[in-house]
């Protein structure tokens with residue numbers, strides 16, 4: 001298996017941490033969407049990461065679809081139950097997190113992809129509000145004990161912890177640990193674990 005993309009991407013990192021957690025071996029191809037677009041296109045014509053290249057040569061895209069297909073092949077894995085309410089709960093937490101991350105990526109791309117006079121501040125403000133609303137939803141879940149982290153982690157814990165680390169790096173004014181103390185606590189419990197340590201975001 002080859003995982004394409006940098007751990008600086010929260011989408012790539014959630015796949016990497018999950019593979020490490022499950023003990024699934026893979027080669028990491030560290031390609032940047034900023035500098036290695038042509039090389040990434042060889043794996044995904046849309047030039048998006050993550051991509052997971054399977055042993056039979058199939059190329060999977062999108063972190064959620066990748067994780068779904070990998071987890072399905074591992075009997076007894078405990079990151080995501082195969083059915084039932086707990087599966088729905090975990091998938092919903094992951095969806096809130098990846099939706100917030102999509103908005104954060106838009107905020108980062110706006111000034112990079114547009115000339116300064118075309119950057120529309122009210123739009124950026126509304127995106128920041130959406131990220132903040134997503135974090136507030138997750139903080140509520142964590143406050144009620146829904147994100148224990150540590151050895152009992154599920155795909156929800158991994159995804160939220162990875163997302164939190166990314167947001168504190170890229171937009172600390174939004175991901176404020178005073179405002180979201182339970183998310184900061186989850187991150188503190190998860191980041192020292194071996195699977196997380198093995199997937200450090202590149203500078």
Ligand SMILES: N[C@@H](CCC(=O)N[C@@H](CS)C(=O)NCC(=O)O)C(=O)O
Nearest residue numbers: 009011033047048049050062063064
């Ligand atoms: N929904 C996708 C989002 C992936 C995504 O946005 N990846 C970013 C890197 S963080 C990317 O490839 N951006 C390049 C582009 O959109 O042109 C997933 O979960 O994998």
